[in-house]
Amino acid sequence: xxxGYDRLFVRLCRAIDGFRVRYNRWPTRVRVLPPSLVYLxxxxxxxxxxxxxxxxxxxxxxxxxxxxxDEAGNSYDFGRENFTNQLPSLCAAEWLGVTPKPHE
Numbered sequence: 001x002x003x004g005y006d007r008l009f010v011r012l013c014r015a016i017d018g019f020r021v022r023y024n025r026w027p028t029r030v031r032v033l034p035p036s037l038v039y040l041x042x043x044x045x046x047x048x049x050x051x052x053x054x055x056x057x058x059x060x061x062x063x064x065x066x067x068x069x070d071e072a073g074n075s076y077d078f079g080r081e082n083f084t085n086q087l088p089s090l091c092a093a094e095w096l097g098v099t100p101k102p103h104e
Contacts, residue, residue: 005103008040011066015078016092019068029057031064048098
């Protein structure tokens with residue numbers, strides 16, 4: 001379980017990866033706890049955060065902990081399922097094309 005500065009980005013990516021492995025497509029949104037969304041936003045430059053949200057909508061949800069989903073009702077709940085043992089050929093971090101700002 002990641003516990004460093006970038007832990008929420010790692011968890012976001014693994015939720016997206018789990019969805020991709022399970023359904024062989026990218027999710028359209030990820031539900032996250034509101035404080036996590038604020039933390040994620042602060043981890044990136046404005047342009048990088050915009051790049052993330054251009055690919056996947058980040059939805060604040062008090063009851064969710066990184067649930068990747070699509071309009072068809074498919075989902076991957078990182079909070080319940082944790083890390084998948086399998087990764088897609090193109091991982092979420094590469095697909096998103098961003099890295100967190102250096103930690104100060």
